[in-house]
Amino acid sequence: MRTFYGTQLANPLLLGTAQYPSPAILESAFRDSKAAIATVSLRREGAGGAGQSFWQMIRDLDVHILPNTAGCHTVKEAVTTAHMAREVFDTRWIKLELIGHTDSLQPDVFQLVEAARILSEDGFQVFPYTTEDLIVGERLLNAGCEVLMPWGAPIGSGRGLANEYGLRAMRAEFPDTPLVVDAGIGLPSHAAHAMELGFDAVLLNTAVARAGDPAAMARAMAQAIEAGRLAHQADPIEPRDMATASTPVIGKAFLS
Amino acid sequence: MKIIVNGDPREVAATTLSELLAECGYSGRVATAVNEVFVGSSARIDLALADGDRVEILAPMQGG
Numbered sequence: 139m140r141t142f143y144g145t146q147l148a149n150p151l152l153l154g155t156a157q158y159p160s161p162a163i164l165e166s167a168f169r170d171s172k173a174a175i176a177t178v179s180l181r182r183e184g185a186g187g188a189g190q191s192f193w194q195m196i197r198d199l200d201v202h203i204l205p206n207t208a209g210c211h212t213v214k215e216a217v218t219t220a221h222m223a224r225e226v227f228d229t230r231w232i233k234l235e236l237i238g239h240t241d242s243l244q245p246d247v248f249q250l251v252e253a254a255r256i257l258s259e260d261g262f263q264v265f266p267y268t269t270e271d272l273i274v275g276e277r278l279l280n281a282g283c284e285v286l287m288p289w290g291a292p293i294g295s296g297r298g299l300a301n302e303y304g305l306r307a308m309r310a311e312f313p314d315t316p317l318v319v320d321a322g323i324g325l326p327s328h329a330a331h332a333m334e335l336g337f338d339a340v341l342l343n344t345a346v347a348r349a350g351d352p353a354a355m356a357r358a359m360a361q362a363i364e365a366g367r368l369a370h371q372a373d374p375i376e377p378r379d380m381a382t383a384s385t386p387v388i389g390k391a392f393l394s
Numbered sequence: 395m396k397i398i399v400n401g402d403p404r405e406v407a408a409t410t411l412s413e414l415l416a417e418c419g420y421s422g423r424v425a426t427a428v429n430e431v432f433v434g435s436s437a438r439i440d441l442a443l444a445d446g447d448r449v450e451i452l453a454p455m456q457g458g
Binding site: 154155156157158164175178179180181182183184187188189190192193196205206214218221222223225226227293294296343344368 | 400401418419420422423424425426427431432434435447450451452453454455456457458
């Protein structure tokens with residue numbers, strides 16, 4: 139089984155911590171889905187110290203923590219944020235986001251590769267939020283990344299896997315690299331689809347946090363991910379254009 | 395001396411970054427940057443502030 143910088147995940151679900159109706163519901167979503175990794179961020183601390191209570195809650199979840207560089211638009215901004223995250227969260231893991239387009243939040247892959255190289259050389263273990271572009275994937279691996287996280291669809295869009303062909307090609311191109319579909323998942327069937335393609339994990343947030351019942355949706359996602367993983371391991375049949383009878387023809391009674 | 399703390403101008407008595415954190419009531423787990431440059435926690439005590447410095451004080455927050 140592929141590992142994430144040497145860490146094996148009991149459950150290949152990476153779950154975001156934003157947008158939940160309440161901290162209690164966030165906790166339920168993690169408990170019910172048994173997500174192995176929580177993504178988190180850094181923001182300005184107010185006088186009330188809201189960040190400290192959040193930090194305590196996240197620690198109590200007893201999951202791996204993956205801080206992000208969400209909202210960063212330049213290499214310098216992302217690298218500085220990563221350094222701040224490493225100190226606060228006490229981890230070398232960083233979900234590297236370099237946003238290039240305001241409406242689609244599409245990653246700026248040129249800056250992404252540059253930032254990934256700088257951070258990898260500085261001892262970070264980078265989880266890059268990227269596209270399904272194979273050449274960018276190769277450049278990220280050359281820059282020191284040992285995990286790739288292509289988008290399924292734009293963040294928060296819930297559109298599922300917009301480019302199945304591209305993701306399938308990525309899986310085939312990088313057979314030994316842990317691959318995570320990050321962003322765009324809206325339904326459990328989308329998550330199952332990613333796992334059926336042979337992806338190693340799914341990262342999602344909005345689909346659970348903004349569902350009417352986040353804890354139930356988190357559970358549904360976890361079950362779908364498990365189903366998709368099992369299906370991939372079970373070596374599915376190839377689709378075909380015409381029917382092929384499943385009931386044996388031999389032994390059929392002559393009744394006409 | 396006037397320091398910009400998380401975007402807000404403040405008149406402070408602190409002369410170092412660690413004094414500024416104490417003066418502004420930050421005692422928990424935070425990360426700091428001065429004029430867009432990361433300053434690790436061990437370096438705060440020696441980091442002298444100058445009038446007009448921009449200080450960012452960040453803490454754990456929800457994220458996707």
